[in-house]
Amino acid sequence: MNCKIGDMAIVVFGGLGPQTPGIVGCVVEIIRQVEPCEYFTSVCGNQMRRKSSIPAWLVRSSRPLPWLVSRGPNSGEIFYFTERPIADQNLRPVSGLPVIDEVTEKLKEPA
Incomplete structure (x- = not known):
């Protein structure tokens, strides 16, 4: 699995490509694993069932x-x-690694 519960992830593939506009590149929060035949309700009240x-x-x-x-x-x-x-194959976790090294020296202008 690429992700785990609580991760922030980026959608790298929309499953149906250009027919599902606006999903690739979205940042999402991982909530939980889903079951193959689970139902979901849209913002307008439509129900969809996952069949995969x-x-x-x-x-x-x-x-x-x-x-x-x-x-x-x-x-x-x-x-x-x-x-x-x-x-899961369409998601990549966003690292979120803490920055522990700070660059305090000023960079020199290229010659």
Whole structure:
């Protein structure tokens, strides 16, 4: 697994590429692992069910994240979620390593 609970992560792949605009590059918080058939509710009240068995995390974002409907009567529509599942393989943790070395010398101008 790339991430763990409590990590901040960046979305590096949207799963459906250009058909899911605005998700790549988003910074999200890892909440918990999700189950393959778990349901999620969009900001407008639409319910979506995760159908993949690929390991995924429930993530939280400060802005709604798109989720493209790929099957059923709403196929092709995009719903927005502030919490939604994203596959672990599509996330990279943001390091957050503390800075322990400070540069106090001034750099010299190049000759």
